[in-house]
Amino acid sequence: MRARFGIVAAILAAIATPAAAAEKASVGALAFVSSAPIFIAKEKGYFERQGLDVEVKFFQAAQPIAVAVASGDVDFGITGLTGGFFNLAAKGALKMVAAQSREEPGFNFVGYLVTPKAYEAGFKTVKDYPGKTVGITTVGSTFHYNIGMLADKYGFKLSDVSLKPLQTVPNMVAAMKGGQVDSILLPANQALGLERDGAGKIIGWVHEHTPWQLGALFTSTSNTTAKRSTVQKFVDAYVMACADYAAAFHDRDASGKRVFGPKADALIPILQKYVKPEPNADQVKASVSFIDPQGRLMVRDLYNQVAWYKAQGMVDASADAKTMMDLGFLKQHLDLPN
Amino acid sequence: MPAEKQPVPFRGAGFDPTPRRFASWIAFAGILLAWQAASSTGLLPELFMPSPDAVLSALARMSASGELWLHLGTSIRRIVLGFLLGAFAGLLLGLAMGIFSMARAVGLPIVSALFPIPKIALLPLLILWFGIGETSKVATIALGVFFPTAVAAKTAVDGVARNLIRMAQSFGTPASAIVWKIVLPGALPGILGGLRIAASIALILVTAAEMIGAEYGVGALVLGAGNLMQTDKLVAGVVLLSLMGLAVSFGIGLLERRLLRWR
Numbered sequence: 001m002r003a004r005f006g007i008v009a010a011i012l013a014a015i016a017t018p019a020a021a022a023e024k025a026s027v028g029a030l031a032f033v034s035s036a037p038i039f040i041a042k043e044k045g046y047f048e049r050q051g052l053d054v055e056v057k058f059f060q061a062a063q064p065i066a067v068a069v070a071s072g073d074v075d076f077g078i079t080g081l082t083g084g085f086f087n088l089a090a091k092g093a094l095k096m097v098a099a100q101s102r103e104e105p106g107f108n109f110v111g112y113l114v115t116p117k118a119y120e121a122g123f124k125t126v127k128d129y130p131g132k133t134v135g136i137t138t139v140g141s142t143f144h145y146n147i148g149m150l151a152d153k154y155g156f157k158l159s160d161v162s163l164k165p166l167q168t169v170p171n172m173v174a175a176m177k178g179g180q181v182d183s184i185l186l187p188a189n190q191a192l193g194l195e196r197d198g199a200g201k202i203i204g205w206v207h208e209h210t211p212w213q214l215g216a217l218f219t220s221t222s223n224t225t226a227k228r229s230t231v232q233k234f235v236d237a238y239v240m241a242c243a244d245y246a247a248a249f250h251d252r253d254a255s256g257k258r259v260f261g262p263k264a265d266a267l268i269p270i271l272q273k274y275v276k277p278e279p280n281a282d283q284v285k286a287s288v289s290f291i292d293p294q295g296r297l298m299v300r301d302l303y304n305q306v307a308w309y310k311a312q313g314m315v316d317a318s319a320d321a322k323t324m325m326d327l328g329f330l331k332q333h334l335d336l337p338n
Numbered sequence: 339m340p341a342e343k344q345p346v347p348f349r350g351a352g353f354d355p356t357p358r359r360f361a362s363w364i365a366f367a368g369i370l371l372a373w374q375a376a377s378s379t380g381l382l383p384e385l386f387m388p389s390p391d392a393v394l395s396a397l398a399r400m401s402a403s404g405e406l407w408l409h410l411g412t413s414i415r416r417i418v419l420g421f422l423l424g425a426f427a428g429l430l431l432g433l434a435m436g437i438f439s440m441a442r443a444v445g446l447p448i449v450s451a452l453f454p455i456p457k458i459a460l461l462p463l464l465i466l467w468f469g470i471g472e473t474s475k476v477a478t479i480a481l482g483v484f485f486p487t488a489v490a491a492k493t494a495v496d497g498v499a500r501n502l503i504r505m506a507q508s509f510g511t512p513a514s515a516i517v518w519k520i521v522l523p524g525a526l527p528g529i530l531g532g533l534r535i536a537a538s539i540a541l542i543l544v545t546a547a548e549m550i551g552a553e554y555g556v557g558a559l560v561l562g563a564g565n566l567m568q569t570d571k572l573v574a575g576v577v578l579l580s581l582m583g584l585a586v587s588f589g590i591g592l593l594e595r596r597l598l599r600w601r
Contacts, residue, residue, distance in 0.1 A: 063565065070385065084567040091385045135551075138565040164470060164551040165562065171550065174462075180470045180551070314566050 022053035025234060027076040028065035031058050031276035033287040034101045034215060035078050037295075039274040040267060041241035050233035056274070069220050070094055075227075076234060080215040083140025083314040086306055090319035095224050095326040098235050098242075099297045100215030103207040104290035106256055109214070110146065111191040113200040118182040126150050126204050130160040135172040135181035138165050140314045142214060143185045148308055149210035158312075176200060189279070189286040212305070213298040214289070224326045235329040239295040246293035260285050292334070297325065300335040388570040393577060396570040410578065412554040413544050416472070417582075420479025421540045425533060428484040432491025432532075436525065437517065446492070453485040458546040470551030478547040483536040490532020491525065498524035523600065530594050537586040541579060556582070 025047075029035040038056060041047050047054040059065045062079035069077040070093035078100050079085070088094050103109055114123045123132060129150060136143040144163060151158040164181055166172050172184045177199050185206070186194070194200040206212075217238060223231055248263040268284050279287065302321055309315035327333050370390050376382040377389030384392070400406035431449070434441035457478055464481075468474035498521050506516050548557030560575035 063567070066567075082565075084565055087567040088385070093385050139562040140566040163553065165553070165558070165565075166470070166550055171462075174465075175470055175551070178466065178469070180465075314568075316568075 022048065022051055023230060023233075024053050024055070025076065025230060026055045026057055026074040027078065027234075028057050028059050028068050028074040029078050030060075030062065030065070031274060033271055033275055033279070033284060034080070034289055034291075035274070036245050036267075036271055036288070037100075037238050037241035037291060038078055039270055040244055041237045043270045043273070044241065044244070046237035046240045047234070050237045052230070052233055052237065054234070058276075066094060066218075069218060072220060072222070075223055075230075076217060076219045078215065078217045080142045081213070081302075081305060082138075082142060083144075083309050083312075085218075086309050086315045086319060086324065089218075089324035090316055092221055092323065094218050094324065095221050096216040096218045096297060096302070096324060097224070097231060097326055097329045098217040098238055098295035099213060099292045100217060101289035101291055102213045102215075102298060103211045105207050105211055106252060107207055107250075107258070107290040108188045108205045108286075109289040110142075110185055110187055110206045111202045112183060112204050112206070113176065113186055113191050113194060114183040114203055115176055115179055115181075115200060116198065117179060119201040119203070123182060124203055126209055127154050127156075129183070130156040132182040133162040133164060133180075135164050135166050135175045135184040137167060137169065137172065139163075140309065145212075145305065145308065146185055146206050146210065148312065149212065152308070153210055173199075187287065189283050192286055213301045216297060216302075217295070232329055235295070239330065242291055242295045243293050245288075245291050249288040250290065250293070258285075264288075294330065296330060296333045297327070298334045299325070299327065300337045303337050384569075386569075388573055392570040393573045396568075396574040397577070400571070400574065406578075408554050409556050409559045409575075412552075412558075413548070413556040413582075416475050416547065416555065417479060417540050417544050420476040420543075421483050421537060423476065424480035424483025424540075425487050425536060427480070428487025428536070429491050429529065431484075432488035432529075433495060433522075433525075435488070435492040436495025437521065442492070445488075449485060449488055453489065457482045457543060461546065461550060465550055474550070475544075475547040475552065475555075479540050479543045482539045482543040486536045486539060487529075487532050490535070491529050494525035494528025494532070495521055497528055526597055527594075530590060530597065534587065534590045537590060538583060541583050541586065545579070 027038055029038050038054075042054055042056060057068075057074055059068070062082060063084045065074070065077040065079050066085045066088050068074045070088050070091075077094075080100070085094070089096070101109065112126055118132065122128065129147065134147060136147070138144070147161055147163065148158050150156075151161070164175070166175055166181075169186070169190070172181075172186070173190070173194065175181045176184045176194075183203075184200075188205075191200070191202055195202050217235070219231055219234075244263075244267065248267045249258075249260070251259045251261060251264075253259050264285070265281075268281050271284050272278050272281075275284070302325065306315060306319055306321035306324070310317055310319060327336075373382070374390045377384065377387070377391070382389075388396075397406065400409075431441070431445055435445045435449075436442070460481070461474075461478060464474045464477050468477050502520050502524065503516055506520055511519075544555065545557035545560060548555040549561055552558040556575055556578050560572055560579070563569070563571035563575055
């Protein structure tokens, strides 16, 4: 009896020791496929190998993650970049350290969806946006920015598009089904689903018109100074997971069509474990966006984003993109401005 | 026999609210000064709470660009329209419930059942029925105003002194004249009290109504600023809402003084 107790105690001690030695860190994420590198790094033990005990905290929206990182409630955050994020970063609270998804030519991520009625009436390309009503989640959201980029590229005035903030994606879908808006923007998985149901027509993908850096891994400014080595370890593990992700999900055949091999099949169960509501394998394949294999940020594009938000009056004129990132955790980033 | 007199101190003071015109202003200014001082010294980081100075300059910027007036005008139109619709319908039903037994028997249970439903919870339904345009926003406010007005009107009619009505009847006054000359004036203080509450509810609901599909309006301004983390604009919007609340309270006070002069 006593001997058995001794064995149990020894096992417990063995389990407890590495955990006690590991440094604790937390990351705020959405339960979306786009947070994949975090899930992969955790499940494959990359964080553990760096000596980090990482807790993933799930949030319902991107904004609260940025707020939680700024206030120190979580150490890292990974989300799409919005006007709200840039405003918090402009106040010196946040620093981007590595890349999340980006709109990369050839990789469907967010699509422009129009109602069948508007399509019939001639709303067939993104150049037809002026004069139309578009449902977005909120002012300063990535959807808002997507339409803004179209306006800049094709030379129409953003004010000629009537943007309706509807707060949530389900509201956007409902407004489109009810014909109260002419168009919405949706991630591929949902956009394709609606097109299959005959509720909408996809008239294009964002990557075909305006490739851009959609999301980032970020931490608080105080972490980049006071806990620099922890941030470095976290980023190293994250980048290893990005490489796995890219090897599994970035393959395309000679015609440019995406193909998913055994490496993808191996990663899909990890994503299914974390993503809510749990997607099936096909839904995961329709949702996997492009994430830089080395986690590099498209820096010049980030400067452009900040400039756009400033021009719209959504981000304070004194904001400086340069202060919103710490590029020192990776050997190199992409597209550095001079 | 108690021959000697005992001195009795005057105990009748207090419990008698008298106007202290300057106290409220001084308290208000004190809070603002403390807030500004905390911001200026860095005790209150700009990240978590903008300084009064930043809020004022946000207001000034929006006023200069005309954005402020667009937001204010849009919201005021929605509030006035929704309030008038809701208050009119609520008054009709409330008075009917107060005067006619049949209306009360039918109306009261229905009103009691629907009153406690948070109108914000009905917003998705209202959007399905009325779309994301102006109609659903006005309808949300009108619904919110309707119930408290109806209940206040009914209660106010109940509170009219019955002996006055009986006296008028004994003089052979016709029923319509009793309603006009006794019931309505007698119920007016209660009705105005109800409208005061209803107006505050209208202000609360305009923010909720402007969550969905509103490009302009004070509620849309507050929500948009929240989404953008523009805390100075957010607090500026909140200041606007509270100024609107003060204006409404002042307006109803004026109405009370005018309509209730007979007291």
